[in-house]
Amino acid sequence: MAWRNFKINDCLLITTENSLKKSGKTYILEPRITKLLSFLAQNQGIVFTRDELIDEVWDGAVVSDQVVTQSIFELRKILKKLDEDHWIITIPKRGYKLDADVQQIYIDPNTGFKLEEFHSSNEHTNDNSNLGTAFPAGPMTRAFSKPDNDIPPASVSNKISNLMLNHWLFDVGILSMLVLTLVFASWANNDNAPIKDLKNPRQINIEITSSSNQLYSIAKMIESTLFSYTDYTSSLHPNSEAGKTLSLYISNNNQLHIDLYNNISHRSDFKKSLLLQSDKLYTSLNHLLNELIQTLTHDHQVTVTNAPIITDSTLLYKYLSLPDLIDDEGQVNKSYLTDINKLILNSPTNSYLLAKRYIGYAIILTLDNKETSMPNLMNYARDLVKNISLQNSLLSLPSQTLNALALNQLYQGNIDLSQHYLSLSRQQSKQSSALYYILQGKILDIKNQHQQANENYSIAKYLAPSYETEVLCKNLVFHST
Structure with missing residues (x-):
């Protein structure tokens, strides 16, 4: 076969x-x-x-x-x-x-030769029995098909010469029209053809060279900071249209190397290396993020505050070592909740960690993991809200924490309060995350504004193109049709 x-x-x-x-x-x-x-x-x-x-x-x-x-x-x-x-x-x-x-x-497995093609043209045959009357020769063929031993009289020869000249002129005219048609078609196609190498100068593709938990967490931190302080859209998923590529890798001596390459001008815009020391990690990463944002915005007056959000270097080092919530195969990392609960035991008043745990558990619950339950999610929500109530101002909270509060209110059916938290989250950041647009879409769905809801879901899928995002758009809190 x-x-x-x-x-x-x-x-x-x-x-x-x-x-x-x-x-x-x-x-x-x-x-x-x-x-x-x-x-x-x-x-x-x-x-x-x-x-x-x-x-x-x-x-x-x-x-x-x-x-x-x-x-x-x-x-x-x-x-x-x-x-x-x-x-x-x-x-x-x-x-x-x-x-x-x-x-x-179709390929012959023994010889490797191609046998036939499904969309190939009609097969030719050498059997002339069914061809019927032969198609007449073209003008140029007829002009030269006269046998040499059949020489016509002079008058006939002149007629033949005139006929040949007419055929030649006809052929030249046809060929000229064909050439002009091909030239025009080529010009039209070149004029209307899309530019394949067109790059989006506001799109950054973040590349990591290994599956290291630390490297992935730092990449996500950079992505979040870009959303908060710039107009750049970034993604950890390959994008051939990205105007810039941000490459990250950690060398054997625990040094983080970062290179921002401009795919339009074909040069490096920013290069930096730093040692990932647990006791100085916050200061080092904060300085790195400030330099990166100032390079991208061309404004050295811009100051990135509370980035990373976890200011304790030892706790930050442990946080960066957390596994990702969803692995490369789209499966839930069961150790994520265990590890983040250990961090919360050491820092029970860190609202960012409480928010991350709450959102992570809600995502796992939505993905229909049987080891999760709604009562546990409600307990995590109570811990978060209780800690937030001790804060002097909601405006001091990062957008991720405000999104967690909005999600909690959406679960409880408090639409207006959920919208209020989302509005505060929008004020805290130049751009909003995929979760923000999913929650905004859910609120619009409840208000029967389904077209606007779908537009928000589309933005979320563009910002975070993954199976997880698709499921959250459809099933987070309630099923959206």
Whole structure:
């Protein structure tokens, strides 16, 4: 049996190798992702529900809709690296389809030769028995098809010469029109063609070179600070349109290295290295963040206050070592709550840690983890509110903490008070986080302003494109249709 592979737009899906290739780059896929993309390619343009995909791709195995959603998300993430994430189209309340030019290619497994193509043109044949009357030769062919031994009289020769000249003029005219048409079409295409290398000067792509908890936490801290003090949008997800790339890595001697590279001018705008010492960490990171923000804003008068939010260096060092709430495979890190509870035991009045615990638990609860419960979430909320009541002013709270208060009021059905906390959060930051827009969307949903709610959800997904964000937009506090 021949191997069946697929040419999808400019990419080649090799099913036997679980690989997707484009322009010399090769990405290895998980077998289930290969099978999903292969099935959609075989049925290009057809919309499939999650249940239908489970039947066809997972062979009817007992898996949840969440597995399909996660697989679609992972497939899109891979396609985004190839600038092809527009292939997979979500049809609201129906399912998914592949929107791309697909060509099925069959390969002989013994020789490696291509046998046939699904979208190939009609096959040619050397059998002339069914061709009927031959198509007449063109003008230039007829002009030169006269046998040499058949020399016409002079009068006939003149007529033939005139006829040849007419044919030549006709051919030249046709060729000239064809050349002019091709030149005009080429000019029109070049004039209207999109600029592939167009970069967004206000977009920063944050890259980390390892899965270190510290490195990821520092990257998230930088992202939060950029949102609070600049107009730059940043993301830890690859973005080929980003005007700047912020690279972070930690060397063996525990030194943090940061490099801000300008993808438009092709030069480095900012470079810095610092030693991650537990007793001086707050001062070092605060100085680093100030320098970075001043470089981006071109304003040396800008002062970043309370960044990092945790001012105790020893506690900050432990906080940066926390695992991420959601791992790379979209699964909940069970140790997250255990570790953050240990930090809270050592610092029970730190409102930021209390807010992070509350939000983290609400996210886990929304993702339907059976080890969580609403009573526990309410207890965490009481700890947070009790600590906040001791604060002199809500305006001194960071936007993340205010978002946690807004979420708590939304759970209790206090819409006006939830909106009040969100308004304060908006005042505390130049830009708002994905969680802010999710909560704003929930409030608009309650007010039956569904179109505006969906716009807020779209902003949240743009700021934090992940499976977690999709689930929160749909199911946080209540199910949104």
